[in-house]
Amino acid sequence: MTAEAPTLDRALVPRSDRHQVVVVGSGFGGLFGTKALRDADVDVTMIAKTSHHLFQPLLYQVATGILSEGEIAPPTREVLARQKNAQVLLGEVTDIDLAARTVTSHVLGRELVTPYDSLIVAAGAGQSYFGNDHFAEFAPGMKSIDDALELRGRIFGAFEMAELGAARGENVDHLLTFVVVGAGPTGVEMAGQIAELAHRTLTRDFRAISSRRARVILVDAAPQVLPPFGARLGTWTKKKLEDLGVEVMLGALVSEVDERGLVVKYKDGSEEHISAVTKVWAAGVQANPLGKTLAAQTGAPLDRAGRIGVNPDLTLPGYPEVFVVGDMIALDNLPGVAQVAIQGAKYAAKVIDGRLKGKAPQKPFKYFDKGSMAIISRFRAVAVVGKLRLTGFVAWLMWLGVHLVYITGFKNRVTAVLHWLISFLGRGRSERTSTEQQIFARVALQRLTGGTSDLVSQPGEYDAEAERRRRDELEQRAAEEVRLTDTQVRGVKA
Ligand SMILES: Cc1cc2nc3c(=O)[nH]c(=O)nc-3n(C[C@H](O)[C@H](O)[C@H](O)COP(=O)(O)OP(=O)(O)OC[C@H]3O[C@@H](n4cnc5c(N)ncnc54)[C@H](O)[C@@H]3O)c2cc1C
Secondary structure, three states, rough: OOOOOOOOEEOOOOOOHHHHHHHHEHHHEEEHHHHOOOOOOOHHHHEOOOOOOOOOHHHHHHHHHOOOOOHHEEEEHHHHOOOOEEEEOOOOEEEEEEEEEEEEEEOEEEEEEOOEEEEOOOOEEOOOOOOOHHHOOOOOOOOOHHHHHHHHHHHHHHHHHHHHHOOOOOOOOOOOEEEEEEEOOHHHHHHHHHHHHHHHHOOOOOOOHHHHHOEEEEEEEOEEEEEEEOHHHHHHHHHHHHHHEEEOOEEEEEEEOOOOEEEEOOOOEEEEEEEEEEEEOOOOEOOOOOHHHHHHOOOOOEEOOEEEEOOOOEEOEEEEEEEHHHHHEEEOOOOOOOOHHHHHHHHHHHHHHHHHHHHHOOOOEEEEEEEEEEEEEEEEEEEOOEEEEEEEEHHHHHHHHHHHHHOOOHHHHHHHHHHHHHHHOOOOOOOOOOHHHHHHHHHHHHOOHHHHHHOOOOOOOOOHHHOOOOOHHHHHHHHHHHHHHHHHOOOOOO
């Protein structure tokens, strides 16, 4: 069934005759930009495709059972409840018309057109599979709560399936092998946590398998771990990962991924197949496709990662009322980190407010680098702050402090600390719950042409006969998927 075109084309009526600011995204840029406009004489409409603000740096802890999803993803509506000039709308922005000054968004087939006087685009970045998008089915990335919960299900599910297989006397090596692709901060943190799970948390939980037998492999085409942290910290991190039981494979390019494993290619041209049911993709980012929409209308350049070139004041060439911030921009080699988005969004808010107050134009945007850090395991981290290079417990304490400051909401800070005490001082992980739906829903939804919109009736009058036909078609599709799987055209039967 093809997705029906959205039938509603409703323009949002401005709430007042004040200056209308639209903010796209509820991530670091979107939330901090909206908050920074709290005292400005404007109405702010934040449009985002999720109803929560996401603290991405802790996604790996949701995936490995340390934190619950709510602790790192508070509802944006609640965060902004007291900010009277802010309104939150759920919707995926599909178009921005710079000439008409409108933003078009969709949710479940409902379309909304929102006019703006000033616009802040902070739609972030997605995973890049470097042109191999078919890897995504078997190696989920780590960009959203859906990703983290799916990975949680896959990781803990692999141990469950291994227990089952071992109890039947089968070889379960492929189930107990976990491969993380990408040795940047996310890959290092993920590999470290899976190793701690296997060698510490789960050691008493199984009868037919020993979780200690699990192989955790970290693969990267680069010659070192954590390249932006420099050679010394990279070497230190690699050693600490190996002490934890992680196998680090460098100079190894992933050339194929399927349900049962992956193939890595070395510089000398040799190849190796690794049998592993659980793969995590933590390599490469691609800026949000809205960058392309904006580039087409302005002639602004896009770099290889799809990031758009902006003016030094973060505006688009020829459109001083449109700001782009965070992971979407290519400016002065700024890194894709939270502080670039936060500082950029605050800067844009200040410019908008200043213009309305008739103040002189701001100086160009200047990023203040507060440092970077990555955690390897409990009590071990690396950090770069200015010229300082820190390792071990001191860096870990710094990591703890910084993350506590930036987690949104007092309650979330308290519960995160409790969970950290359970996991770091004890050996427990209280957030191990996962469901079959979490593991398989993403793949199933992707097989529907119109995604979730295919599963709901379209706006407008309810036509029972059309609904029945649509559901019959969906059932036929599901039956076809089952046939493809049963005949091993898709996936491999256990
Ligand atoms: C796993 C992981 C770990 C990380 N660790 C660190 C770290 O330790 N330190 C650090 O500084 N940085 C880290 N980062 C990077 C940091 O999270 C990003 O740089 C930061 O989130 C960028 O902010 P942003 O506002 O540009 O985008 P995001 O925070 O990604 O926000 C984008 C927002 O736009 C919304 N959106 C996207 N497309 C649309 C659309 N079409 N319509 C409507 N809404 C849309 C999304 O739902 C989201 O709300 C990490 C990132 C990841 C993925």
